[in-house]
Amino acid sequence: MADQSLTGSDTGLVGTRAGRRRWLGQAGAFARRHLRVTIRNKIAVALLIGYPVAWFVSTLWLFLDDPAAAAVTALGVGFGLFGALTATLAVFAGAFARDLQRDRYAKFRALPHAPSADLAGRFAAGTVVGSTSYLVTLAAAAAAGGTFNGWASPAVLGLVSLTLLSFCLIATSLAILIGAALPKPEYMTVLSIVAALIAFYLTGQNGMVPWMIVGDGQYVNWLPNSLATRLQVVGWVEASGEGTDFLTPPKAPSLVQHGGILIGEMVLLAGAAFGVVRSVAYGGD
Template sequence: MSVNTDTTGDRRRIRQVHSFFTRHLLEITRNRTALFWSFGFPTLFYLMTITVFIDLDQVPSAVEPAVMGIVAIGYGVFGAVIVCLNAFGQQLADDIEQRRYSAFRALPLSPSADFIGRSCASILMAAIAFCFVLVVSVLTGASYSLSSLSALPIVVGAFLLSSLIWIVLALFIAVIATNGQYVNIISLSIALISYFGTGFNGTAPSSFAGDLSLLNYLPNSLATRVLSYHMVEIDPEPADGAPWEAAGMVPPEMPVGPDYLGLLALYAVVFLTAGLLAMRYSMYKRGAWE
């Protein structure tokens, strides 16, 4: 009997995840402002960067396609961050502001299903925004090549882990601000500051004012540099790392090895735990873990 009850509960939770996923995805696609900031803004900035801000004549021809790819990855991550911060946070704040959670608390809804459903929708849109910039960059001459077959799960993992961090941050912004307009302003400000303040997400270390080694530890720049290393091939690559230096990515050293992905995973686990607790105790006012 308990097995049947557990199975029924699991099925109900899965249906709730799907419902929150579908609802949040529809809300994102209907929000033209969010779509512009997530897709149009990063793409326009990429095009401006390669045509105005970067003198490609000063870039060695052998690494020019890779440099353009690295720039695009930086802007793609920027777009993904906007989706996770702005789209997730704004919709959650709207639900808070319109007192929908008063109704949600009265229903047998799972807080974790709420969080997972919204998060999956945001991650999907973030991935689309990221890929959109990359597709545009290919049309401008950028090139990409996975460093190895094993690089695929690393790329996917780094992107997912990074997205989770920003989603949880958006949750806390929404809980504190409780107003969609405020969340919009705060989230866009954080996205812009994190991008430009870390040397274009770690793709231009020379423009970073702090200790360069921090670029391999800050969540947004670390994820971007991991993605760049595994998605862009600079050939030939001697042991001294000269091609990456020619691309402007070192110093600091490129984040190679499982330790860096493990650090992203640690960040994500801490943030995810905090997010689930916040959703349960702050949003649903529940006192016991499911």
């Protein structure tokens, strides 16, 4: 069992076909565990589904008078990714902090599984949680008159899927880093909501409202929450034949260049999260 123990287990498990099957089984088990815990948590489900939709509907009714379809689309995307960040931070920062606080990793370290499978399971569950929140909000936006004709375009669908996946992995990575830095699960829901709100408004509602952006606003094309939102809005709105002038200033992001920036941020943060899982949870094994 030496090649399956946690010491060096990542290399041992993925080195053979049987090892890769065991690794996938372990990652799947971790993902199912996190999803079961999330579904049983009423606060998490409310954050996942009701919270971003409530923000979207209230903003649409209270602050926009007869908005154009492009504005409704942008609003839906912005609040969809806002909800994905809020729910993912709240669920997975709390889960990681709780595992550390209750010393569950003392048991995990005694089992023959890989730290990378643990992280992959968290990433998979985080992607499901974030994507669900996003899609529910987009459905509300479509019902309110938003246009999402890009579903018929492989290029737009690929862009949306890639940015959504990257953003969910970034959010899950941030959750792990926060959970490791502040292992107080009882504070994580409030902390996550506040952190997501600060990021949302500091970037002009995820880069959707230029007059709220401080200075020249170039940072909204770099910070993950606003960058992912603006990339998606460019894809959705242009696929419907409408312009994206309402995103400026600053200039709307380039799909290729800024898409690469988002993926680079995802790789860096995922690497940092893996380092934390190995060092904090598994003692550097």
